[in-house]
Amino acid sequence: MSSDEQQVDPYPSLTVARERESENIEPLQLGKRLKDIRMAHGLTLEEASKRTGLARSTLSKIENEQISPTFQAMQKLATGLQIDIPQLFAPPKQLVATGRRDITRQGEGKPHPTTTYEHELLATQLRNKKMMPFKSRVRARHFDDYSDWIRHDGEEFLLVLSGKITFFSEFYEPVRLSEGDSVYYDATMGHMLVSVSDEDALILWVTAS
Known part of the structure; x- marks a missing residue:
């Protein structure tokens, strides 16, 4: 091969990839x-x-x-x-705003009644949410109103909006919660609620995956 001839890179794609990788690697500060x-x-x-x-x-x-x-x-x-x-040594995560927003007016949530609760699902227009917020009216009055513990994936936050409830959980003693009280718990642990006030208790629930 003469000195005027150019040497051909047998793996040009690998060379470009390495060059791009080296360009993207920032020095540790x-x-x-x-x-x-x-x-x-x-x-x-x-x-x-x-x-x-x-x-x-x-x-x-x-x-x-x-x-x-x-x-x-x-x-x-x-x-x-x-x-x-x-x-x-870990670089801070870059925050990228997605601009997602969903407003639910009073009484305009999606109803989802059951034998023990009357749920009102909130922010129903958003898909693939990391949290599932909903309001619930607790109709159950006794532990025996449930056939079994309620269990599901994720963690859950509960805030009593009005009335009083007894919060039952699989590994703890029952606890009485009144308006303004809240509890955060592992939702895979068996749990259930009953109203203990004259009127059905109203609660806000937020489930996170």
Whole structure:
């Protein structure tokens, strides 16, 4: 092959891929990451110094990339800022607004009655929600009104809007909840509610997957 001839890359697609990967890899900016975490906690350098046991000047030099922290210093940072060490190296997630919104007017939710509850499903226009909000009127009055425990995936938050209920759960003693009281629980644990006030209790439920 003469010197004028160009050498052909047998794997051009791999070369392009490597070049693109190298372009997308950003250098680790540990100091900036530390400052972002500190600011997210609403801490001044002085407050972070007291929490971590590191001198204020040391923290400032780390944040300004003037020095690299030792492993012992990273342990103090993680303990003081209540994070895991890997979080110091993980870039913050980019937040992208999707603009999703759904308004449900009073009484315009989707009705879903059962023998023990009268549910009103909220935000029904949104699909693939991470939370399922709904209001429920608790018609059940006795534990025996249920044939079995209610169980489903996810976690659940319950707020009593009016009336009083007894909250039964599989692993805890029954508890009385009144207007304004709330409970957050693992929904895979058996649970059920009964109204104990003169009128049917009204509750807000939010189920998260």
